[in-house]
Amino acid sequence: MGARILYKEELAPKVMKFIIESPTIARQTKPGQFLILRVHKDGERIPLSIPATDPEKGTVMLVSQEVGKTTAMLNDLEVGDEIYDVVGPLGRPTHIEKFGTTLAIGGGVGIAPLYPIVKELKKAGNYVVSILGGRSKEFVIMENEMRSVSDKVFICTDDGSYGEKGFVSHVLQHLLKDGREFDFCITIGPPIMMKVICDITRPYGIKTYVSLNTIMVDGTGMCGACRVSVGDKTKFVCVDGPEFDGHQVNFDEMMKRLAMYRKQEELAYKAYLEKRKEMSRH
């Protein structure tokens, strides 16, 4: 099933927002789920979260950050082009309930998948405090959307170009030191950020959920490429997750597994960047 691109916008350097036509996925998706796409016939299967859908229009939003060959090829597609195929929605939807005061911490493109979850948490009656972080001002994406569903928003950047200077973890530490109390925390972002957040919330006993972005192939539980250690169990992120109790996740192992194909990935990406240069010259 291909999916036509209806809209494309650059949210930040190398970060594209797409609206694609995919009526079934638009109708079936719940917050926390993702899809897998292939850009062309012999393309790799890559997972992307679903930050928003419009069931009436039959459209799905994607936010893609260029980190390698496939995301580069995707971000080079234009309005009117077709994504070769998409499958979804995959993964378990987020468990939503009224926890009380909820923390939502998003870093970089992680803010995109956080948005629909926060929207639901807010609807369920939670008081939502959001912390959004990026490398610099331009990387703090979807701020308006997040403001519309949060009761309070804190912003920070690594270089201080917008909001507080520092990482989201610093903002969190300040809040906790100030004696702010939270009943629940959900965080999505780079693995190292999620790990640090979990280390901070653990001593406070704040239940913390994370959405993991392991390497995947099929996304249906068939291959085990996505496996992580959660507590003393092996879990498959695509079917048991993507969300897990962050205090149980072995992040160090997960980060090592994410680097498993680094050599090949760099090779493929470099070759594509050459090709891209070639193409722009003609």
Add this chain to the structure above:
Amino acid sequence: MMAEQQKGKKEKKEKIPRQPMPQRPLEERRTTFKEVPLGYSPEQAILEASRCIMCTKPKCVEGCPVEIDIPGFIQLIKEGKFIEAARKIKEQNSLPAICGRVCPQEDQCEKTCVLGIKGEPVAIGRLERFVADYEREHSAVTKPEIPPPTGKKVAIVGSGPAGLTCAGELAKMGHQVTIFEALHLPGGVLVYGIPEFRLPKDIVAAEIDYLKSMGVEVKTNHVIGLTFTVDELFDMGYDAVFIGIGAGLPRFLNIPGENLCGIFSANEFLTRVNLMKAYEFPRSDTPAFIGNKVAVLGAGNTAMDAARTSIRLGAREVHIVYRRTRKEAPARIEELERGEEEGVIFNWLMAPVRFIGDERGWVKAMECIRMELGEPDESGRRRPVPIKGSEFIMEVDMVIHAIGTNANRLLFQKAPDIKLNKWGYIDADPETGATSKPGVYAGGDIVTGSATVILAMGAGKKSARAIHEYIMNKK
């Protein structure tokens, strides 16, 4: 073989030896994904066919799960009527080019062939493969006559041999059939698991095109349980649903270190290589990892496929590590032999107890323990028992688990009314495939646990008949 021929002077019919299968040269095999057995020539096929003594009560047929009229099709080969022979097989088996290649014939039709009592059985599988290839290569495949549409719609979930067969049979009865497949290519294990050098993918593609020519619709990228639930399929107007989703969930050993880098399931490794064409990386986009010293855990067909694939990708040393002995190894004898020829090293009576990683999180060794065979277990095979104190370290930089699969529960989360047995497989009527949910039938590995292509096909066919009954009598 010459000696045998002379010895058998008096037994007239056995004078002709079983025709050997021409094979790709060994040196070439270790570096190519092209098919290993090359197939009979017409002359060889006729010669082999002439060995069959045309039993009036053919034992071979009893050994075939779908009861192909074996002497019937062999007679046609003798007469040089290859296309007719293929059609004869297709009365019972719609995928002969596949079964002729992957059926464990030595446990089925060829096991019961009477010639096998004293000498070597007729090479039924090779003959089946020959006529099916002949028919396809001579573009002689014709569409069966399809009766007028019944107006009934059936949804097939999963496009492995069970689903494909069920779809074909139902289409032949005039029903409108749609296959829903989770992956981007149909075929199930035939495309993602069994490697190209054993089953060329264009053969599977040809079978799927054939189904399409009969009006079967194939919707890939649909995960039932997520994209649609089973109930939603009924809401969409399907009168019955067949579930043939296989047993795809890979098993791990649950021992320390199993999530180190360099440790894979055979499903992941084979899917990357077969379905995603990683052997063409970077021309294809999906990479696969290959180690210098690879240990494949298990000794079934999947293990042999993983081991032989590793050799082709350039591993220096490939080991099979199995806790029982060669005698108990579930792989086809032919596969063990081919692996051996290609350089696979077998380690019997041995099992890993933990994996050891380096500082970067990559596997660098496994601690193993030696086993001995004790009393027989429920399966009738002697149970392997660890020998205390026999632990030792085996250095490896890649480990592939091929120790079996379980049922994937994804579909059932949204269909709790489909009853499962205690192992998590579907509790279905063995004669019809009927499940506890009205209008829902099931067959193949999701009912039996990992079995064979031909058994999955047989189940698909039985269910097709039962589904036909059900939908034609439903108001």
